Each structure stands twice: as C-alpha cells, then as structure tokens.
Amino acid sequence: MAKTFRGGVHPDDQKRYTAAKPIEVAPVPQKVIIPTRQHIGAPCTAVVKVGDLVKKGQVIAEAQAFVSSPVHASISGKVAEIAEYPHPVFGACTAIVIESDGLDEWVEGLPLERDWETLEANAIKDIIRQAGIVGMGGATFPTHVKMAPPPEKAIDSLILNAAECEPFLTADHRVMLEAAERVVTGMRISMKVLGVTKGYIGIEENKPDAIAVMQKAVTGTGIVVVPLKTKYPQGAEKTLIKVIVDREVPSGGLPMDVGVVVQNVGTVVAIADAVQKGLPLIERVTTVTGGAVNEPKNLLLRVGTTFAQAIELCGGFKESPAKLIMGGPMMGMAQCRIDVPVIKGTSGILALSSSDVNAGEEKPCIRCGRCVNACPMGLVPSMLSILGQQGLYETAKEDFDLLDCVECGSCVYVCPAKRNIVHYVKYLKAQNAAAAAKK
Amino acid sequence: MSTSVLILVVLASLGLIFGFILAFANRKFAIEVNPLIHIVEDVLPKGQCGACGYAGCMAYAEAVVLNPDVAPNLCIPGKEPVAKAVAELTGKTAAAVEPRVAQVKCAGSNEKAVRGYDYAGVDDCVAANLLFGGPKSCKYGCLGLGTCVRNCPFDAMTMSPAGLPVIDPDKCTGCGKCETVCPKKVIAMLPLGAHVRVNCNSRDKGPVARKACTAACIGCSLCVRECPYGAVKVENNLAVVDSAICREQCSDAKCLAKCPTKAIRPAVLGIVPGTEDQASVEAACPSCVKSTAAAG
Amino acid sequence: MSAETKVEVNQLTVSASPHIRCDESIAKIMWTVNLTLAPAALMSVYWFGFHAAVTLAVCIGAAVGTEYLIQKWQGKPVTISDGSAFLTGMLLAMNIPATVPWYMPLLGSFVAISIAKHTMGGLGYNIFNPALIGRAFMLASWPIAMTTWPALAGAVDGVTSATPLGMLKLQGYEKLVATFGDTANLYQSMFLGSRSGSSGETSALILILGGIYLIYRGYINWQVPAFMIGTVGVLTWAFGGHAGLFSGDPLFHMMAGGLILGAFFMATDMVTIPITVKGQIVFAIGAGALTVLIRLLGGYPEGVCYAILLMNSVTPLIDRLIKPEKYGARR
Amino acid sequence: MGEYFTLFMGAVIVNNFVLTRFLGLCIFFGVSKNLNASVGMGMAVTSVMTLSSILAWAVYNYVLHPYNLTFLTTIVFVVLIASFVQLLEMIIKKHAPALYNMWGIYLVLIATNCIVLGVPLLNAESHFSFLKSVVHAIGSGVGFALAIILMASLREKLQYADVPKSLQGLGIAFILAGMLALSFFGFSGMIPL
Amino acid sequence: MNNPNQSLWEIFYKGLFEQNPIFRLALSLCPALAVTSTVVNALAMGLSVLFVITANNVVVSLFRHWVNPKVRVPVFITSIATIVTVVQLVLEAYFPELFKALSIYLALIVVFAIILARAEVFAAKNTVVPSFFDGFGMGAGFAGAMVLIGVIRELFGAGTIFGFQVFSDAYNPVLIMILPPGGFILIGVMIAGINLFGEYQEKNRAAKAKAGATPALQGSEA
C-alpha cells in the first residue's frame, strides 16, 4: 500500500510531455545573467569588476553571513556588466553579466577527484558551502545551513524528496533515471554529514521506472525507497515527513524539530558532484514545458541562461503563452517577462497556453468545504480567503492559523468559486509581517 | 384613606432603602472615571482614523486628559476648532494645526503609465504589490486598485476612471490614513495652500522613468534651474518642492512651463492631475496662470 | 531565430500560484443539483397535474426574477445564470402544496430570495436556507392554504387529502394504516409516492436516486442524509410508538414528509451547513433529532423544515467548535 | 415535576421572551455583536432574573398583594430591582473579581431592563407560586441566553458578509432576529402551558 | 449638543425625524414592538409614551437643581415610574380593554432607555419649555413610528385598520405580519429604507453643493 496523507488534490500530472525525454545538455550560452541573489538569506556582493576575465566555477559573488551561499561563474568569459536586472523571484536584483569567450574553461584545479568517505563531516559541510549549493526544489535555502542543525536537535533520518508532485515537472524524475548512482552517493554523503543511519527516498507511484531504478541503486546502502500515492502536495516537506516517518512538524517548526532533514534530488546530486569532483553549482536540470512550448524538454542549463534562451532551445513557442512560470503550476511563480535568468532554484520553465489556465471570475465563497477537505495542513482556507478580503490578518492568525499555511495551492485548485485563496494568504501574511515590523 | 397612607409608607421605605444603599455604595466603592474624558471624546470627530497616533478617538481623549504631555492639537481631522476645544477643556495651550490634505503623487493614469503585465488576482494594492510590485512598469506609481479609497475613514476618496484616486478636498481631513495603507507610499500630505505640486513618485533614472510612464518626473533639474528662490530640489531623480518658499516668494511659477513631462503642476485638488482648467488654476495658484498659459 | 520566442510587454498574465484550476464551478454544481431534482419535480406534476406545474413555474420564475431585479438595483453583477436562484425556486415549490393560489409562492419566492438571501449579501453569505425561509414564511402567513393538501390526480381508493403525517398526528397510527389498507401498502405508497403531501414529498425513490447521484459526484457528503435519516429512524423507533419504548414505526417516519427531500437536498445546502464533515454530522444528527421532536411533540405534523432552519442557526457555533484536525497538532 | 419542566422548556424555547415577546431587545441587539460578551450577558441576565424574581415574589406576596397595593407593583419592582442589581454588582466586584470579569461587568447594563423587570411582573400577574416563579425566571434567562448566543454567532459570521450598506448594523440584526423567530416557530404548540 | 440657539421647532423636529427614537437611535424599542400588531394598541402605547416622556421631561427640568447628582438616576427613575403608574391607573379606570391589551408592556415603559436618556441629556440641563418640546418631539416621533408600524402590520397581516376591514374578503392576510417574526423583519426593512432615504438625501445635497459652488480650490478656506 502506497502511503499518503490527509487532504490533497489530484490534478492531471501533465508529465507526458517530458517524462520520456532524456536530459539534453544545453549548449554554452553566449551570455549569462547571474543574479547575486540565488538563495534565501543575506544577499551576496559581487567580488569581480566589469571587464574581469572569469573562468567557469570561479566565485563571482559572496557574502559573509552564515545563511548565505556564494555564486559562481557558470561560463568562462568577460564580465560585461554589473547592473540591476530582472529576477524571477525578487523582481529585480543586481546581476553579473558574463559574455562567453567560447572556451568554457574550468577554473584551475577543477574538476578534481576526491574520496568522500575519507572526508570529515565538517570538511564536507565546508565543501558544500563553497560550492554554493542551495535547495534546488525551489526554496533555495542554503544547504550547508540545513546540514548543520543546532546540536540540541537530534536528527535521525534523511528523507530524499523525490515525489515531484508538481504537474508538468520531470527534472527529478529524469535525474533519478539517468544518475541514480550520483543520487545515492549524494544521499550517503548527506547522511554521513548529518550522522544519521536512516535514509528514505519518497517517490510518487506515477514514476514506476524511477522507483525500480532507485530500488536497485540503493541495494546494500540501508536506504529505503518508499513509493507514495500520486497526490498533490505529496512532495511538500511537511506532508512528506508525515507520510514517511509519521511525524508531524509542529506549528511554526522545521523538519529538524522532529529529527528529520529533507533534501531535494537535484541538491544531493549537486552535493555528490561538489564533494567528489569539487564542482560548484553552476548548472541544473530544468524541465522546459507547457502547452505553449513547441518541443518540451528536460534541459541541463547553466545558471544565468535566460528563459528566452531555454525556450528557444525547445523550438520556441507553439502559440503565444498566457502565463510564463518558474517552477511548477501549483507553487511556481508567474513571470512578467521572458528575459529573466535561470537561477539555482529553477526546477521548471512552464509556458502555459490559455487553455491550460482555467482561471475564471472570482465569486463569493459558497462554503462547499472542498478546500477544507483538500488542505493538507488541516486549515479552513475558505475563511482565510474571506478574512483576506477584509484584511483581518489578526483574526486569521489567531483563530485560523494563517501562518501554518504552506501555500501549496490545493484549496485554490479545487475551489468552484475560483477564489484566489493563496493570494489572500500571501496578502494577509504580508500585512501581518508589516504589523510585526511596526512593533 | 388607609391605602394612601400605605402607599406613602411603602414608597418612603423604598426610597430610604434605595437611597442609602446607593449612598453607602458611593462611599465604599467609588470609582472616579474622569468625566472629562467623555466630554473630550464627544468633541472629537470619531473618525477613528488614528492620525493622532492613538488607537481611536477614545484612546486619544483618555491620553490627552490624563497625560499633561500629550498635545491637544493632535487631532488632524478636527482641524483648528477641535484643537481649540480640546485645549480649552484640558487647560492646555493649542498650537495651530497646519491644515493639510492628501495628495496622490502620481499622474500615471491608465493611458500614461505602461503596463508590465496583466494582473489577475486580489483587487487590492497591497496584494498586487506582492507580485513584482504590481502590474505597472513603474515601480513607484499608484497601482490604482483602491486600497486607499477603501480605507479612507471620511469617504473622501474615489477611484477615477483614469485609474488614479481623486481626493475630495472638502471631505479630506488630512488624517493620513491613506498614506499609511498605500504600499507604494505614493500618497503624501500636502499643506493646504501649497501652490504647485509634483505629481510623481518615481526614483528611477530619467530614461527608465520615461519609458515606464509619460507623466513621470525624469529628474532633469530644469525646474531647479528655473526657480530663483531655491524652492525646488531634485532628490533621488525626483523633484521636490518646498511649498512654503514657493507660496511666499514665487510670483510666476516658471518651473511649470519648463517641465518637459508636466510632472510639476498647479496644485488643483479634487481632480486627476493634468486635467486642470484655467479657472481652477487661477484660483489655486494665481502665480501659475501665466506659465501654464505659456506652456499650454 | 528559427522560432518565435518574443513576448510582448503586457502579454503575460501574472497571478499568485497556483496557475491551474479544476473545472468545477458554482454554476456547474448548482445546475447539476437542479438536474437531479428535476425528475422528482416532474413526478409531482404527474401526480398533481397542471397545478403543480404552475406552482413550480411561479416559484422558479419569481425566484430568478427577484434575484435579477435585486442585483440590477444594487448595481451588482447579475448571477441568475449560476442556477442558485433557480434551485431555491424549485426547492420551495417542492416544499409546498401544489394547489396554493399563485400569489403565495410568488411572495414566498420573493421573501426567500430578497430577505433570506440578499439582505445578507447574496449567494454564499446567507445563514438560513432561502427556500426553507420561504416555506416557513408561507406557512406562518397562510396556515390554512399551506396545510390543505391536494388529492392525487386520479386518486386511488380512499387516499384522502390529509398527509400521512397529518393523519398520524390527529387520528393516530391505526387509522393511518387502515386508510392505506395494511402496512405493506402504506410503505409502498410512501416509497413510490402515491400519497398526499407537498410536491417534493411524494417520490422518495426518485429523490433518493438523485441524491445518490450527487453523492457520487461529490457535491454532497453521504454522511448528512445518512445521519439525518438514521437519527429520525432510531428516535422514532424508540419514542414514536404508544406501546412503550421501541414500538414506533421508523420505516414510516423515515419515508414520511419532507425528510428524504430535506436530508438529501436541503440539509446538504453547503452555504448554510457546517464546513467540516464532522460538523455536518453533528448538524445532521441535530436536524434529525429536532425533526422527531417536532413530529412527536410539536404543534406541526412535520418538522423537517424547522429542524433544518434551527440547525442553520446553530451552524456558526458548530463551525466555531469543530474545526478540521490540524497538521502539527501532535508530534 | 412535569409541570415545572413544561414551564421551564416553555420559557426557553416555545415562548422565548426575546423572540416572541420582544423583551430584552436593547441588550439583545446591543451586546450580540460579540459572542464572548453574549455568553457573559446570558449568564448575567439569568442570575439577576432569578434573584430578582425571588425578591420580587417576596415583596409582592407579603406586602403588595395582602395590602391591596398591586397597582404599586411597577414602581416598587423597578426601584427594588435597580437597587438590588447595583448592590449585587458592587458585592461581586469586591468579593469575586473572577466572577465579575466573567459576567459582573454586564450587570450595570441590566439594572433597568425590560426583560429583568418583565419576568417578575409576569410572575406577579400570573400569581405563580414561589417555586414556579423561580423556575420561570431561570427558564426565561436560559431562553434569553440561548437567543443572544445564537444571535451573536450569526452576527459574527455576518461580519464577513457583503451585507448591503443600508442594512448594516441594526437593520440586518432585526432581519436575523426575525428569521430566528421564524425558525423557533417549529416549537410552537409543542408544550401547552 | 444643547445649542441654546436652537429654536423650539428645531428641538421638536429633531425628535420627530432626525433622531427618531425607533429608527435612528434604536433605543427603547424593546417591548413596544410587541404591541404594534394592531393600530389601536400601537397608538395607545405611543400616546402613553408620549405622555410619560413629556411629563417626565417637565418634571425633571423643574426639579433639576434640587436633585443631588449622586442620586440623579434613581430620582429620575422614581419620577418615571410615578408617571407610568398614573398612566396605568387612568387607563385601568377609563380604558380597561386597552389596559388589558397592553398588559405588562405598559409597566415596562418605566425602563425605556429613551425616557431616561432624554431626562439625563436634555431635561436635566434645560429649562422647562425646551424640555417640554424635546420630550414632545421625541414622544411624537416614537408614537408616529409605532402607529406607522402598527398600520402596516395590521393592514397586511389582518386586512384591517383600527379593526375596520380595508381590503375585500378576497384578500388573504399575510398573517406573519402580525406575528413576531414579521414584526422583526418589517422593522429591519424599515430601518434599511430610512437609511437608504438618508443616503439618497445626502447624495442630493452633495450634488447640489457641487453644482452650485465653484470647483473646490486649494487654499480657498485657508
């Protein structure tokens, strides 16, 4: 019996576009735009100047804060500009523009060969930090921070989030099929760093091939592959933990509060590459798909490639897109322009045609209760949306657990009144934060 | 007759019981609520706007009565008369309240401002601002979704068809509630009596601002050079007018004619910027007439 | 450039996530309910003839018309096409005798839509079920007309124009059974609908089929009708008889009156019932219990309408006390 | 026993004072904006009504009725109850602050109130025995509490509704009360008094 | 609030319309509504209240300097109760049927908030004549509203006015109007109607002001 959680929804997974397509290595772009903010936490400042020559893998921006992660050049070439550029998450951000010299040369000493088993945990953590690895599922939380929980939190399990529950996206799926060994190695390194013996890989049942491949790959490592029921949001951290180890992260808490660390497939691969070969995080697998894309693909893209370039690699648009999204359709961010760059957290580039988008006019809530049934967090989304309309963030916070909402979008998906519940929640959270800041 | 006597006896004893219970209670359990608080609260306009910095009119009344350091002129909606009344009641001296009125520092109407994307979501500026700062290309301009209009405690604002809020100067009390709720901080308080105003909030550099909106202040400094009194400055690519200097010294408002985007305009209230007619300009800013005529 | 990758400014739509939606809508839900109710409505026309059709038309027309006029007047978008006013009209028609003079359902529908629905802000905000408020209003206003039941078209032997529940209340169970011949006959006519009553009371079978379809479609929760009808059954069995405890006739009570219609179509009106399934179960049990209370002790022979209305008024309290089980509540 | 139960239930649901006799409307509409306050008010009214009914019964049956002074009932009751409630408030405030915070604060509001005065007057008019007076008073109080708590929960829900502007506040409250009263019709004829 | 320059007519008018106790101030309407199911009862109740409030205002105004502030409220209550008792006695003697119909609601006039409020707010601070007009205006406003409600309820609920049949026999009375729920809903609707009327007036006034005046100008009032 596949395991599951309370609530959730069943959107069409739309993975048929790209599930069977092997990862294609994108050609080196002529120019990359690398934002200095690639993660959640303190922003980086550029350590190169306009005109500098840089090599692939060279650090170009850095920050001293603990919760931060350095940024590396993803191609070799000349720094053409350091200026404000559009950013897929923050709207705008200082970016370093590198024009390719066509050589695609690694910085000196890379790649290298290293036996991870001889390395100390702290040394590995340092390598992870140096490599600029962040959570690649989309949240972009610096991985070395996640791997260094405070000592009072006893961690006993590592969960690999391979559910990939977002419709359309297949990047993790392909990575598992094509690089199962690296996935397992990355996981084992992470387990060593965390000092845990229990490792789980949660994969949704709609990827039987991946389950089979991973089951084979983990033999002898003690890692367990857990097939999960295909249901959104199976891959949300909290639901995943509930399903696999049957623990509930307390309100306002983190997975480590229940002794668990959750990693993304892409992240552990990056860890394996960094630790074994010394490679920093400068490229990632991204699914470029959607009804408006001519030829959807899974691409290995350099960080800093623009969405436009990526889409061009997929044969351009079939029809003019109604929405361009970074990430999946349930939690991704809609973009207002196509020249934004791929960042470390770009798991997908989704160009939805108008027929994919089924919005419709917002109507008053009819209290049908579908959102309540769909909410994996056990909230009352309908009330949150109604309170959002009135801006009553205090009531929402105190009586309806506003801050526990993970914004998974299940409620909006099922809502027959087409209410923008997640937007209301974001709005209320913003108001709450503003009020808190005032105090 | 005996009934009459009985009536008197019953009622008299009632009166005695009731009266003495009350009197006794007054001694024993007296809680003096300063009645002045209620009187002061009566004087206040009860907009509950919070412009005074207290949580509503009652809270201010309490503070102004009980705390000698609280000034009597904090009620902005009440203007002069209320300040005077409160001062009189509390025995404090009232300094003048400078009358002021809300001003939308944006002329980026639907046709003038360029849209960056098509917004689909909650009909509220704060919510729209969460998505890359709203649909307009200009990241400083009015979003036009009416958060200020909905929050105005005095019903002084309406959303014009052009997509900019219009403030009714008769109803606006200058309480500043709109200023607080606006996510773009595009609303500011203008001293009542100012002659000219800058209808832009963009701190972008000239070309960027111009590209986003044809009504933008591009920070060209022509106005600064034109003004002999030093009433105009450019800070962060945005012209700023010192209305006191302007009102007292300027007689010809040459800055208006020179502004290439018409971001500086005569301060005519109650309309969308850019739609002033000559008569209203004359009334609002006599010194502006010549230069608008010259420019127009 | 081989393919077009240009995107014009202002071409893309930006909204908060998620970016895909299911294809349910209010209109779809409402019209489906209308559709499942329609066979029973047609059945009532079969039983009661032309009168029933007129009443049905007046109710629906007045409900839709009132909604149209109110929304026009208020300057709000007109939402008559979403089917909710239509549903209110149809439900009201099925809750009243088919033979009432035409102006009564007209006024009843008007009150249902204007007072019960639009004074509270329209669809989604109403606290009481509009159709039931309409019926309660009519019953209070014209008690005689509202309790004068039409005889069936081509009435079979001896089926008088009193409803079975009315007969039970005033003449007793034995008389009731005697009127129908024997208990088997009684049950059969209750189930198939060959008996006197309001338009919607008559065809238990068709109503149940419609209700089951709604459950299958996921528009209503099975718990509500099951618990409501179940509660009525248990309580009438326990207290409904004259020969001491557990001598009642639960089967009769479960099929009698508006219980089937109420349990499947009105106690499930999502706007006016608790939002959680647990809350809905409490609601259903409460409605069932109140129904029995009114039937056995009250002045009215039938209590479903009032029972649901009373539970409607308790709904906000239920919602306050019964919330979904929150994630993270336990470690 | 049955008689008292009937009397009690009759006062609570069948002849609910608020919904069928329009008594206590001022506080019913005034306080029902807030659920917690309504609970407190319900308790306050119930207890005050019970105690003042006892008091009023004694005065009526030992003073007014024997001496044929029933026409003084109005003035005597109003003064008696008003002073009694004030005294009660002071005593509770001093000696039971916890109780005071729960419902004592509402006592001031009900010192002169139609339902608190009305029930003793009705008791006197119906010549109820002592026990009946008490049961009737408790029943009426519980009925009031039931009505106001229901009303408050409905009004709190309606806070979030798109009620037309002209109806906001008192208008919609009256209409709600009307519909609540209509629902309570279901109980009519249930318990013949 | 108590502008000494107010003319007596203004004081009276204010009570009748602007601050109509039932529809505007929402005070003291409690038990009165119970007797509005017939016009006769409504009128009797309205007149009783009119008398009590006017008389009480006069009495309070006369004795206002004599009353110790600490017992102002109890003294006022006593005064009201006395007047009510007098009304009761008179009605019982000369209109026994009405007395029976109004039953305890007559006695409950004692606790009508509006009466005490007028005494406190107006009569205790003003001389006799304005106090009389204030009470008379408020009372008349109250009585008028009562009769209006009574007329509507009786007309539609029973088809009669003052007990005389108005509609033909064919009229099937909407009984709910004379039942409590109908009373509640009717008053709710009437309150909304009056609010709507107020909004409409406000709009008209604003439109007129706009049309007449020159465009609102900066500095014109400074």
Place this chain on the structure above:
Amino acid sequence: MAHDAHGHDSDNSIFKIGMNLTIACLLSGAIIAGTYAVTAPVAAKERVNLKNKAMKELVADAQSFKAIEGKTDWYTAEKDGKIVAYVVPAESKGYGGAIKMLTAVTPEGKIIDYKILAHNETPGLGDKASEPKFSKQFAGKKAEDLEVVKVPTDKNIQALTGATITSRAVTKGIREAVEQVAAYASQKK
C-alpha cells in the same frame, strides 16, 4: 455633566443623599395616592360593569346576575326571579397556552353561548374560535354532543380549518364546564 460631578463633600453625605431620594419617593407616593383615590372607584365600577356586560352578552334576556356562594366566579342569570342560566368560567389548554372562557349554560345543561376572555392562539387561525361561525355550533348542545370532527354532522362540532388543536381545546373546556354545571344544577334540584 461636568459641573455636577464635582460636588462638595457635604452634598454627598449618606444622609443627604438618602433624604433626597426619600423625599422624591414621598412626592411620588403623594401623586400616586391622589390619582388612586380618583381612579380606584371608577376602576372597580368599570370592572363590575365589564363583567356584567359580558354576561349580558351571553344571556341576553337576563335581568340580573347573582354570584353563587361557595363557587368562585359562578353566577346565576335570573329573569323574573327565575334562574334562566348559569354563567361559569371555563379553562383549557390550547395551542399557545391557557384559553380562558366564560360559558352560559341553561339549568338543563344546554349551552347558550360562550365567550373567550383570554387566549394566546395563533392570530388568524386559532383565534377564529371566538367568531360566531364557530361558536354558533355550540348553542343548544349538551355535553355529550361536544365532539370535534372534521366532517360535520348535527350532533358534533366541526373543527376550525387548520386549527384542530384550538377547536378541541375550546370544546373540551366548555364540555367540562357544562358537565360541572349539570352536576351542580341536578344536585340543587
């Protein structure tokens, strides 16, 4: 309000406050006593008048009414010194509470008429029991004829449409009263 909140301490002595109120009560007592003195006799007379009027309505040809000793509120209606009817109170539990009635019965135990004095029945429905259309049915009937049915016959009482409970209550109350009168009358003879 401000000016009187700051009274002098001497004004606030318990004695002064108490006396203030006491005097107010005495004044009120005087007023009430005065009014009562005027109205009380009128009211008493009016009460008797009303009762007589009611009884007269029931027994139109009676010349005088006399209270029966040993029975509260029982009266005999006499004409030319002969008892033509007994007027007795009747009570029953109806739909909305007690229904109080006054019934006139001949010494033979036949009903003359009845009058409903107080009730709480549904307006427009149960309260039709006081209309002649319904009450006429009772005239001349004896206790054993008082059976409520839906389909009318000469011997029975036809229920009011939609108000069966009220009809039954009224009939029951009157039947009881008639039975009592019959018993009393036969005993007297």
